[in-house]
Amino acid sequence: MRRTIVAIDERRCTGCGLCTLDCPTAALEVRDGYSRLADDRCCNGGGACVAACPTGAIVLAGREARPFAPGRRRD
Ligand code: SF4
Numbered sequence: 521m522r523r524t525i526v527a528i529d530e531r532r533c534t535g536c537g538l539c540t541l542d543c544p545t546a547a548l549e550v551r552d553g554y555s556r557l558a559d560d561r562c563c564n565g566g567g568a569c570v571a572a573c574p575t576g577a578i579v580l581a582g583r584e585a586r587p588f589a590p591g592r593r594r595d
């Protein structure tokens with residue numbers, strides 16, 4: 521389905537991790553020096569991470585993703 525979720529620009533990301541702290545669903549993780557969407561099902565598109573990022577590396581974008589299903593993340 522097409523819905524609004526995050527997109528992260530690695531060129532702007534410093535890997536500081538602030539976005540991971542503000543995400544209410546643990547959808548983000550810092551891996552290999554950059555923030556990444558660990559599981560698209562965990563992103564509600566609310567944008568708390570967008571506000572938390574000091575470099576403007578995160579935007580919300582409409583794209584293909586699985587339906588929102590918090591708690592499904594597997595690590
Ligand atoms: S939009 Fe919300 S749920 Fe999605 S990664 Fe950002 S803070 Fe987490």
Ligand code: SF4
Pocket residue numbers: 528532533534535536537538539540550554555572573574575576577578
């Ligand atoms: S807050 Fe911004 S710069 Fe920091 S890890 Fe997240 S996306 Fe990267």
